[in-house]
Amino acid sequence: MAQAVVSFVVQSLGNLLIQEALFLDGVSERVRQLQTELRLIQSYLQDADRRQDEDETLRTWISEIREAAYDSDDVIETYAIRVESRRSRVDVLNIIKRYASIIQKFIKIHQVGSQVEAILARIYDLTRSLETYGIRPERVGASSSMHGRQRALRRSYSHMVEDDIIGVEEDVNNLVSYLVNPDKSCKVVAICGMGGLGKTTMAKKVYHNSDVRHHFDSFAWAYISQQCQARDVWEGILFELISPSKEQREEIVNKREDEVAKMLYQVQMEKRCLVVLDDIWRAETWRYLRPAFPNEIGQGLTGSKILLTTRNRDVALDIDPTCFLHQPSCLNEDDSWELFQRKAFPTTDDPDFTISTEKEKIGREMVGKCGGLPLAIIVLGGLLAKKPTFYDWEMIRQNINSYLRRAEGREQLLGVSEVLAISYYELPYHLKPCFLHLAHYPETVKIATKKLIRIWVAEGIISLLQSEVELGNETMEDVAQRYLNELVERCMIQVVEKSSTGRIRTCQMHNLMRDLCCTKANEENFLQIVNSRNVNEPMDCFSLPMVSRTSSVGKIRRIALFLDQDINGFFLSQFKRQRHLRSLICFHEKTVQLKEWELMKSVFNNLKLLRVLDLEGIQGQGGKLPKEIGYLIHLRFLSLRNTDIDELPSTIGNLKCLQTLDLLTWNSTVQIPNVICKMERLRHLYLPESCGDGARKWQLFNLRNLQTLVNFPAEKCYVSDLIKLTNLRKLVVDDPTFGDIFKSQSVTFSCLESLFFVSTEDISVAQVVEGCPNIYKLQIEGPMDKLPEAHQISSKLAKLKLHGSRLEMDPMATLEKLPNLRILELQMDSYLGKELVCNSKGFPQLKSLLLWDLTDLEQWKLDKEAMPNLIRLKISNCTKLKMVPDGLRFVTTLQELEIRSMFRAFRNKLEQGGEDHYKVQHVPSLAFCYCDY
Helix, strand or coil: CHHHHHHHHHHHHHHHHHHHHCCCCHHHHHHHHHHHHHHHHHHHHHHHHHHHHHHHHHHHHHHHHHHHHHHHHHHHHHHHHHHHHHHHHHHCCCHHHCCCHHHHHHHHHHHHHHHHHHHHHHHHHHCCHHHHHHCCCCCCCCHHHHHHHHHHHCCCCCCCCCCCCCCCCCHHHHHHHHHCCCCCCCEEEEECCCCCCCCHHHHHHHHHHEEEEEECEEEEEEEEECCCHHHHHHHHHHHHCCCCCCHHHHHHHCHHHEEEEEEEEHHHHHCEEEEEEECCCCCCHHHHHHCCCCCCCCCCCCCCEEEEEEHHHHHHHHHCCCCEEEEECCCHHHHHHHCCCCCCCCCCCCCCCCCCCHHHHHHHHHHHCCCCCCCHHHHHHHHHCCCHHHHHHHHHHHHHHHHCCCCCCCCCCCCHHHHHHHHHHHHCCHHHHHHHHHHHHCCCCCHHHHHHHHHHHCHHHCCCCCCHCCCCCCCHHHHHHHHHHHHHHHHCCEEEEEEECCCEEEECCHHHHHHHHHHHHHCCCCCCEECCCCCCCCECCCCCCCCCCCCCCCCCCCEEECCCCCCCHHHHHHCCCCCCEEEEECCCCEEEEECHHHHHHHHHHHCCCCCEEEEEEEEECEEEECCHHHHHHCCCCCCCCCCCCCCHHHHHHCCCCCEECCCCCCCEEEECCCCCHHHCCCCCCEEECCCCCCCCCECCCCCCCCEEEEEECCCCCCCCHHHHHCCCCCCEECCCCCHHHHHHCCCCCCCCCCCEEECCEEECCCHHHHCCCCEEECCCECCCCCCHHHHHHHCCCCEEEECCCCCCCCCCCHCCCCCCCCCCEEEECECCCCEEEECCCCCCCCCCCEEEEEEEEEEEEEEHHHHHHCCCCEEEECCCCCEECCCCHHCCCCCCEEEEECCCCHHHHHHCCCCCCHHCCCCEEEECCCCCC
């Protein structure tokens, strides 16, 4: 983690040296020297980060380095604030004041120089202490007693098969079928999931399955550690596959490495072998092992195969992109309780034994905290097996997480926290702050990834050299999305919902993985959570005793603020001592009310280094944001979404570093001064429906970095300005002249992926669509003569909403030809005809279809083999529609059918016993809403 911080600060100092060269005159050389020292120390940190859990002294050293890096950034940015303040006043100064300003400048330069000198001295002292702590750069293979113990305890042995395995019989049978069934041709079968999920246990059940034992000729089980040596693994597998004599074994040991690889290769070609690679972590490891495994594995005459377990989905796909990838689920409530009982009461042979009501109640509560993770349930059950009294159980319930994180008294088992923590230690340094940042979010919150990514970028967690970004079309947000995907691939976060384009829309963490995240965030002094109800007691991130409350070295730089309804005195008192704060994110379950927005002055006056300020959902009297917001010149992210702000001060124009500005407030109108054009670094701009009065037109053409523009202010801007915003990816515009800009054939929005616009009779929808060749999401509201031809629409289009289009020709004839359309919504008289026809092979990727308020629709024909991937269908207020199409019975993928605001007769046909029930009897979820008239 410290390596990530130092890397960011090194880059930040470089940027400041470029941007503030004039004003750093006299100290720039020392700042550059500071940057160099931090860069040199980076090489030591990768090894030190790995080893800090072994040694309190080493952990303190890392904390000091991290704080020195942060303080370096603070010094320069604080100086930049003073410079900016002087710049803003220079026009009104007279000659005398200008001389005074020059004198003041040299005083400030001297001060910043002294501060830089002090930090350099700290770093020199820390560097000299490297030898004392035995730290060497890049000691990747370094071992330790703690990590050695972890490896020893985690090592799997094929002959040790756990009897207590619950709820996986179907999964095991499915895995077996992919190994032995000749119709399921795959050379690799992979079990992938988070630590503690039972991957190895499941692999052992498959390995010892009777069908597997009869199918293969030879078997080998290899445990792959993070410090894997290819030759050792090859020899171990080879010895198991051929069972060599003592002489043969010695001969193999004396062979060259390439000869051992070739021999293992030949054995798998000549015999039908099953090789298990248990706990393989990196694709790089496979690249070392691959020479001993034939590419033809699983496809030749022998049919040798690989069964592997991993926490990283990418590893399996790197070995074989066509592999069968199984991702086990957590246990459900019943299976969790059964597994717990087997472990908590292992010696109970009495068939009439029952657990007391009191114990069962708190037992089920504790099992619920395990989140269905088998390892956690086993640890808990084993612990309670030695605690017979109700008092013992109650004490453990009160401190359950502290018990789960360690396997108390059981040397043969790692604690849950230790098992999960290995995933954290294995993260590359650039992913660690991304993971730790997730500790901000309460347990029950589904994390909106779009907002999360923008905060990562704003905080500098995602840092690339500008030259690297410019090499291709990849933006900082793309990099952040890639990092998020990698955390998913490593099974450290879970996907809740995906968008129509396949991007992660919301995510969450398993509660025990979140517990680990919060513990590490606390240890790294990454974050503090504060509850406004009791400001004197900082909360741990999990609200449980297991999180260490020991203070780390350094200042607080991030706060997650958990608000309740009593917050008026809170903002006046809480932030006076937090001048180094960089991020303030607010969370609340209920509406929170400020007495007046003026109370935020204390935040704006004191927290001048803030980069992220998220005030979403806060309500306050007065409605005008205090002018002191202008002091936050380093602010990159500002969200006022769902607040009741109705006026912004002109000082908002001082926020020239702002990247994200979210003004989607409760008020449809917010008075915004004509200063948005000053924010040239804006990347994402969400405006209210109306931006208030003002005679002067805004000029947005200089916002060249803008990627998102929601609610383009047609009354305040020239629509032609949009042409110069070439980096736009999302645009929401309600302007009757919007289509005019496409009349010139040279206008193309090549980056635009999402577009919502209002059409009029004068707009050529075909021209608009052709001008957006890479569009993924398209929403059109208003009348149009006809749809564009299928070839005029981007083949990438995944989501289409039509509202009030008043089309007279059946749109399905065109839309069914779009190869990647996944979501289609026809709303509010978007089609005025009486019949919809969907032909065979049409809509090959469609997953969701909504027909809403098509008041003239009478008949819908759906040919067999149309919509072969449809999952959700909703029909609402199409009151003339006589029946669902007969072809619906062939759509075997359909999981959800909702009928809303239709006549009772329509419902009766579809219910069990109705004449049309046979068409939908295969649908698992059939819902009727407001169909009683």
